[in-house]
Amino acid sequence: MDVARTPTGRKLQLAALLRYLRERRRLTQHEAGHAVWPKASAGSVQNKLARLESADAGIRQEDLYELLAVYDAVEGEYWELASLLNTGLSQRGRWQGYRSIYSESYRRLIDLEEDAQSIRYVANERIPELLHSESYVRAEFPRAVEGPSSDEEFTVQATLARQQNVFFRDEPPAVATVLSESALRRVQGDEAVMRQQIEFLLELSEHPHVTVQVVPFSAGAGRAGISHKGILERFALLRLALPGVTGGLPGHLDYVFTRTGEEICWQDDVRHYEDQWARASEAALSPRGTRDFLRRVGRDFA
Structure with a gap:
């Protein structure tokens, strides 16, 4: 089951x-x-x-x-x-330590990532948190004279644990990401940080269950959901398997989380976002073309 x-x-x-x-x-x-x-x-x-x-x-x-x-x-x-x-439903004690950084609105997303059969991200302006390299995470925090803050360390630990629970668990989900070029060009930290982030995306894309695609600035102008500046929305589509039982129970459940400011908003109707995903992935470079494109972007930060 x-x-x-x-x-x-x-x-x-x-x-x-x-x-x-x-x-x-x-x-x-x-x-x-x-x-x-x-x-x-x-x-x-x-x-x-x-x-x-x-x-x-x-x-x-x-x-x-x-x-x-x-x-x-x-x-x-x-x-x-x-x-x-109906057993094991208590959340008591699960969001302590480094996991305490997650807001209430984020926790459902974090749990569903861990359970998902497949995860699809569409992102503009910022690379999805799940795909952040350690240096990219640390670059979000102002450097203190006395060293990293507890918030910085908790965020790094949470990101690494999140990646372990998704990319590197037994029977990992199929993870596909479509990024606007703007997400790659927006500098966080310095050029060294950006090179490491690009390298991390390339490493992830080599895993058979991970697909990374980029929509370059030159693609998709005039299409619904795509402009000359790239993708217009950012969201996550997650598919949760249902235990197999005899009868007409569907084989999976689909959910979407959208970003509004700094909040993750739960949405029940996924059809609009399925359409947006299809348009974005169709406008994007192929996975192989994306890897070539990422290498060129990485050289731009050399």
Whole structure:
């Protein structure tokens, strides 16, 4: 079973399973919820099921059993899977130490990266944090006379751990990134930092599960989502596998995170961003052409 590693991933998988089981029985959220919580108000019942099916709330094991009974799924693989997904959901203590640098809005993204079957980034102006070299990360911080700050060290540790959990874990996801040339030309630190960052992108692109493409300034002018200055939006598309069970449960879930200022915003409708991804990757250089382009950019920082 492709059970998620993180509490966030498990809650999303459980939410999808319970939504599927309810729809299979052709029940509304109110009908299903009222059968489990008959004394609750109609609004409260609706809210409970809506939050449960959007992974915004959990459910007690005894209530889960009653809900599965309503769905005629208290035996066999559905019961086994639902029970498994409803364990290990506590976030207590998981965001301490260097992981404390992540804001609440970022934590769902970090967890989903660790669980993802595939990750696709589109970026303008800035290289995605997941692809930062250590020197590029350190260049974000003003140099102190007494040495690196704790915030700098925590950010470096968090970045390295994030890369380990995505690029170098067992059975890593397929990671594809489309960068606007502007992301490569925006200097962070100095020329030595930029050379090291370009080299890091080249090293990542050599891994069979990693694809890096660049949209040069000369490509895509006039196309929706692409201008003469490159990509107009930046976002991450993540695909989460669903555990295999008999029946019509879909094989995966798709999510998108968009950047608004410094916040990561959760979006449910991915179709717009799927279209933007297709346009950006189509306008970009091929992976091989991108590697040649990256080498030329690296020489510009020599």
